[in-house]
Amino acid sequence: MRNRIVFLILALALPWAPLLAAPPAEPAPDTMQARVMGCAACHGAHGEGTDNDYFPRLAGKPAGYLFNQLVAFRDGSRSYPPMNYLLAYLPDAYLKQIAEFFSQQHPPYPPPAKATVDAATLALGKSLVMNGDSKRNVPACADCHGGTLTGMQPAIPGLVGLHPNYISAQLGAFRYGTRRAAAPDCMHDIATRLADRDITAIAAWLSSQPAPADTTPAAASPLPLACGSVHN
Numbered sequence: 001m002r003n004r005i006v007f008l009i010l011a012l013a014l015p016w017a018p019l020l021a022a023p024p025a026e027p028a029p030d031t032m033q034a035r036v037m038g039c040a041a042c043h044g045a046h047g048e049g050t051d052n053d054y055f056p057r058l059a060g061k062p063a064g065y066l067f068n069q070l071v072a073f074r075d076g077s078r079s080y081p082p083m084n085y086l087l088a089y090l091p092d093a094y095l096k097q098i099a100e101f102f103s104q105q106h107p108p109y110p111p112p113a114k115a116t117v118d119a120a121t122l123a124l125g126k127s128l129v130m131n132g133d134s135k136r137n138v139p140a141c142a143d144c145h146g147g148t149l150t151g152m153q154p155a156i157p158g159l160v161g162l163h164p165n166y167i168s169a170q171l172g173a174f175r176y177g178t179r180r181a182a183a184p185d186c187m188h189d190i191a192t193r194l195a196d197r198d199i200t201a202i203a204a205w206l207s208s209q210p211a212p213a214d215t216t217p218a219a220a221s222p223l224p225l226a227c228g229s230v231h232n
Contacts, residue, residue, distance in 0.1 A: 064155030066099035109211035125205025151217035
């Protein structure tokens with residue numbers, strides 16, 4: 001009987017012997033690249049974005065913009081439950097580190113989206129983005145987001161490399177107040193002056209534009225911006 005018990009103990013222990021004898025696993029590297037891996041599933045390993053329309057590119061955007069969005073998600077002024085939960089207890093200093101990390105990433109941009117609207121709608125989108133509409137007090141997107149639409153320091157995002165559905169959704173969110181910017185909330189004011197066709201046209205034209213050779217955000221403007229807010 002005693003021999004049988006010893007045999008059973010050995011039989012149970014043997015499969016685990018290699019694991020018990022194995023050296024302890026090396027700890028994960030304590031780098032920001034490792035820390036932000038939780039962002040990679042939605043935004044890509046380097047913040048390049050994914051095929052999902054609603055997970056935008058983070059890479060290369062001004063750190064001030066990224067920090068403002070992280071704070072907005074953490075504090076609940078911008079609502080998306082996974083982001084709200086993920087950031088709930090992170091301090092400002094750490095959010096600034098995350099923002100700086102992604103602002104310094106420069107993975108390639110994806111090919112531009114193929115336009116699915118007619119030529120007249122694309123022309124309207126280009127006109128609104130580059131020239132605005134003074135009759136409706138709608139400034140050009142380029143006035144604040146930079147002449148090449150790569151953003152402007154310290155806190156205005158680039159618009160190239162985004163999916164049309166994401167652009168439409170954000171303009172709609174600004175229009176209806178479900179996304180807000182720091183006062184003066186110019187994006188809300190502008191979006192309320194845009195018709196549905198305008199939003200479709202802007203999103204279609206922007207998403208169909210290739211990234212410029214130099215994707216660096218423009219330097220901060222020494223002059224007052226057309227819409228007054230740098231926290232969109």
